[in-house]
Amino acid sequence: MKKVILISLGIFVFLLLALVSLPFIFKDKIAERIDREISNSINAQVYFDINKISLSIFKRFPHISATVEELGIIGNPPFQNDTLIHMDKLQVDFNLKSVIFDDYPTLTGVHLDGGSVYIKVLEDGTANYDITYPAEEEAAESNFKMAIDIIRVNDVDLIYDDRQLKYFMALAKVKAEGQGEFTLSQYELPVKAEAFIADITYEGVNYLRNKSFKGETLMNIDMDQMKFGFGEGDFALNDFFFDFGGYIALPEEGVEFDINFGGKDNSFRSILSLVPGMYTESFGSLRTSGTMDFQGYFKGLYSDNTFPSFDIGLNINDGFFQYPDLPRPVSDVNMDVRIKNETANLDNTSVQIPVFNLNFGSNPISGRFILENLVNYDMEGALKGKLNLEELTSIFPIEGMTLKGLLDINATAKGRYDSVAKVIPAIDAQMLLSNGFVRTSEYPSPIEKLNIRATVQNKSGRMNDFLLDLSQFGFELEDEAISGRLKVTDFSLLNWDGAVKGAVDLGKMLAIFPMENIIMEGLVRADLLTKGSYKDVEEGRYNRLDTRGSMEVSKFYFTSSDLPQGVRIHEAKADFSPERINLTKFDSRVGQSPVQATGFLSNYLNFVLKENEVLKGQLSLNSSRFDVNEWMSESSDSEELTVLELPKNIDFSMSVAANEVIYDNMNLKEVKGTLNLKDGVLTFRDAGMRALGGQISLNGTYDPRDLTAPKFDLGVNLANLSIAQAFETLNTVKAFAPVAQHLTGNFNSNLSFSGILGQDMMPILSSLNAKGLLRVAEAAYQNSQLLQGITSLTKLNDTNTIQFRNVSIPIEIKNGIMEVKPFDVRLWDYQANIQGSTGFDGTINYLINMQVPAGRFGAQANALLASISGTEANASTLIPVAISLGGNYNNPRISLAGGNSIENLLATALQSRVRSEKENIEQQVTQQFKAAEDSIKKELHLTSTLGHPKSKTEHFCEFLLTFVQK
Structure with missing residues (x-):
């Protein structure tokens, strides 16, 4: 018996030693194989340390696991400055038997642990993930066999920036796991995932921001039909729980949806968790009551010509919430929302909000809104309520801020918007804010006497009967006051008549409304009158436009984390007329460098109010001493430059004169020149400076109209430059003329350069x-x-x-x-x-x-x-x-x-x-x-x-x- 035990123990120890030693035996083989597969498959810069590849038999026995630390992929031009993938750890699993006995290993699992993925698509459709070799350029065919049955992602950040579709998504701390027979054409895939949704924006509209997501479902994968089904599952956004079922398919003509979704065990508290600013640490102590129902579907083909039908409904009854340490609640929240389109044409979408009301403390607010479609824009709506701002702070916690004043809103609208028939809904709306008062703990003096009176009316429904009258706007802050008015009539002509007068102390405003890492102070005075018609702007009748007055800035200072050097404007004055803006005085200090300027802008009204117009102007800059080095951060040497795109709708000329310019180890004297920007091309004329013991003159152009191949053409004239100083200062001389290190004397030169710049501006x-x-x-x-x-x-x-x-x-x-x-x-x-x-x-x-x-x-x-x-x-x-x-x-x-x-x-x-x-x-x-x-x-x-x-x-x-x- 003892002998049997010893033999069994010996066999166990032998097997254990064999398992421990296997990774060392096959490490070089697997490491070399991974390196070869990367080289054969990926046409991009891949970085990792082959010496940091570790193997283990115990992480996922009976598979052998290879772990690579600090692995990443940097894209090809024009994405050479973007890291497509960086992984803190990448683990790939192989079938142990295939490693020992087969010619080619079998890949069985992929694990991503920590890191980031940045997917970027440019306006022309060029994508940074397109890094595989074309079929005719492949270095070698991969011989890896695929039998993957698990994919696991842990703590990975994902950014998807598609500028062609105008879609942006940022996810943080993504965790996901899927297990299934990935090599089959049809299989089931249990999936778990969670992430922090930092931002989802489509075509400039933000849909989700700062939300926590969790989900678990069973997917049915059909790779032959490219169909992905979703079984019963549990999903959550913050405290909002919902189910999600149906399928998504990828036929050749588009994307097919058949999705149903709905709230799951939710209450009014659930929908509150999605309200921006509500889902904080104190959300758990929030007192709530009320019911909520949410459901809908999304069904049909999404393509260039069709859009799926949908029906989304949200109903809230008797909603109530109150922060426990504040005296007043929001109560009687009732809302019914339905967004519906039963056709394949998005223009047939209707929005129905027949009920909307709530009480802010003792202040009731009610409204309704109905939009029949997106073709005729038949609509009807109303909003009515009074709000005591002092009560608002007793409902919502606004730490360190005191609000006072009465806000009264009463608005109705009914009718159709038709720009061709010059018809708009009949509107009768008034808003009045009286005796507004704002004070924060950061600044003892309040903004007071804040009064706003605005009226929007159109009784007949005709565009020429439209009136927007901001008859009163103003406030006081200590000894400074500002007031203004604006009246707009005739919705088709857009006639305007407005004025603003007064002064604002920016330092005081920033103290009341602080912005992180920003210091700002200074006094802005304005006395401006403006009157005209947008119709005159469209037809170029600028002599009928009357914008005149003046603006002054004094003792201005600004600094931020992005501008630590700071900008100080001692005094600046600008006069406005219909034809141009004249900068009559500008005395400033940027960092430690004094700068004075004068100039003008013309065609500015047309540029602001109309598309495809050109802003014209001239500017003269002067400085006694400009230190460029303080504007070059320590990290600038390591930061990659990118192609500078120049605007095509600016025709601008700038003359520069500086007695002294400090740049790197060069001291440039009597710097002068003229820069012209027109049609997206920058031209240097008569640029010159004294440096390196002589005179340097420059003429040339920079043409980035083709961003993929920006051009430059430069003429350089060098007169009486010191050979020794040129060698010590210019790396180009060291490279092309190393003989200069043993030369004493001066030289002259006339050189012309031309060529194409890379995406790093080199x-x-x-x-x-x-x-x-x-x-x-x-x-x-x-x-x-x-x-x-x-x-x-x-x-x-x-x-x-x-x-x-x-x-x-x-x-x-x-x-x-x-x-x-x-x-x-x-x-x-x-x-x-x-x-x-x-x-x-x-x-x-x-x-x-x-x-x-x-x-x-x-x-x-x-x-x-x-x-x-x-x-x-x-x-x-x-x-x-x-x-x-x-x-x-x-x-x-x-x-x-x-x-x-x-x-x-x-x-x-x-x-x-x-x-x-x-x-x-x-x-x-x-x-x-x-x-x-x-x-x-x-x-x-x-x-x-x-x-x-x-x-x-x-x-x-x-x-x-x-x-x-x-």
Whole structure:
């Protein structure tokens, strides 16, 4: 017996050890397989650490589970700045038998634990989830076998932003689990899910916000018919419980619905939990009573031409609620709502609210509303009630706020709205707010004498009989008062006559109505009169419009979490006339930088009141010292830029003048220029500045009308710039002209750039074209590895320093490679010709052809001259020396292009000189160099298109574009 126990225990221990060791045995195999499947299937940037893949046999025995930590997918352009998926943990389960014995593993489960999913669809339908290889481009077919029977999601955030459908959904802390035979064409799927619905908005209308959702149901899946059925289930939004049954199918012509839903064990308390602001921690102590019934259906085909029929009903009887620590309730809540459409045409929707009444404390409010359809808009409605605002705070808890005043509303409407027949419902509505009073604990002085009187009337139902009369509006705050009026007549012409006069202290208003992380103060004074007709606006009769007056702002200050630098306006004045708004004075400080401005806007009424109109204007900006660095946050270096879209309906000119601009490590003096924005294209004219010891001038355009391929065209003139300062300041110089680190002196240049920008606002190197001339008046070049290498190779003396005078260097940039055309220069005392190229990665490839007198080579040349009988060569004979420079500037490869040693080169050259073949040698060397250079350029082009770090010049261009946008 003891022996049997020991044997059994031994077998158990062996099996246990085998189970523990299996993950280690197969870890490399599974990790390599996961990596290969990702590479074969996903055409996007996938990030994860293969060393952070762990395996376990115990998480879901008898399956073996692989867990990957911190895995994510970043989309392809134009979504390269968006993370499609980030998972804190991803667990995939495999059939253990398939891992050990089969050629290909069988996937059995997927578990997502923590992370986020961001789905984005642009207006043109381009989606960031389209990351699989097209059929003709697939790297390899996946050999994973699918036998998934469980999918589990835990604590995942989901954002779905569909700009084509104008649909936005944000869900937080999504939890879901489904178990079923996913590989079958028909199966049952028990599903549990819960989430926090942060926002659901469709076509600008918000439908749900800040609601908790839970649901559990049994789904019936038919993949052959693409039909998804829902059995009995329990669902809840906050405390509102409902059932949901039927099916959703996906035929070719649209989406088919047959859904029934209804309230489940609900009371008036349930519907209150959906009211914004009600579902708080104190909701549990709320006293309620009353009944509620909710039910409806949604049935039919949704397509481009049809809409499902529906019938949604909500009924509330004898509703009551009261917060326990407040003296007054809301009682006698009765409401009957029915929204119905029995056809496939959405225009036939009717809205019926025959009953709506409630009591706010002792103040009754009642109403009704009926809308027959969305074609003729036959309607009838009424709303009547009086509300004591002081009683309102005894019903709803408004901490730290005191309200007073009487609000009286009495409105009726009946009739039809028909814009063609110029018919609107007959309306008789009055609203009166008298002796309004608002005080908060944040500011001791109240807003008082708040009075509003408004009337809307149309007794005949004709548009020309319409009247909106806001005859009184005003309030006082300490010593400041503001008042206004507005009258609108004739609904078709929309004649208006209004005025506003007074002053508002913004600091006091913010104290009464605080906004988080915002500081604002200042005084705004206005005295404006406006009179006109929208009909005159439509027909361009602006001389009939009369808007005039003035507005002043003084001692204004604003700062927020998004604008921590702060903006201060010491004084600003603007005059209004029908033709234009004149900014006569604007004295401000943005951050620590003083800014003054003057200018005007014209066509502003047409721009505001009518579509497709162009706003025109001019602005002059002046600053004694503008510090750009304080507007570049610490995170800005890591934040990806996106293409700046420019408005096409603005025709604006702005002149800029600044005595000094601080940007990064550059101190720019006498900055000036003119920026023009028209038809969505930004033009730079006569932009200039003193910097780097010289003068910089810019002219060019930025054209983002095609957002997928924005263009730029820039002309740059550089005069007397310090070579040393340019190298220290500009990364572009460091990349394209590393030789500048050993040069002293100044240079001039005329360059023209053009090309296409990527979605990160960086030039696409494969599209870059640049051409120009670099002029060096006088410079010294010394103490470099290149010079030391040339000295060592040629045995020439005095080659550690070169003096340049009046050198012109033609350069051209193509595909991220700077090509230097052949140019003549004196190197030391020798005539030379230089040509070659520098890649953006720092690689160099140059040929130097020099003419060196034979006597400069010393004894070795004299010996060779004496050994060649009958020659006319002597110490003054010019020897062609070709030097090839490769590698990179800090680690150059220097060699003789015409021989493997200086001795062989001298012997060959002297003998060729006798035969007059000097020119042939130079031609052969140059041809060989160009052939080798073409090969190197191809390699450089491949690497240059992969991108490069931003240079200071590029950052400066980004600043100019951002400045214009702001």
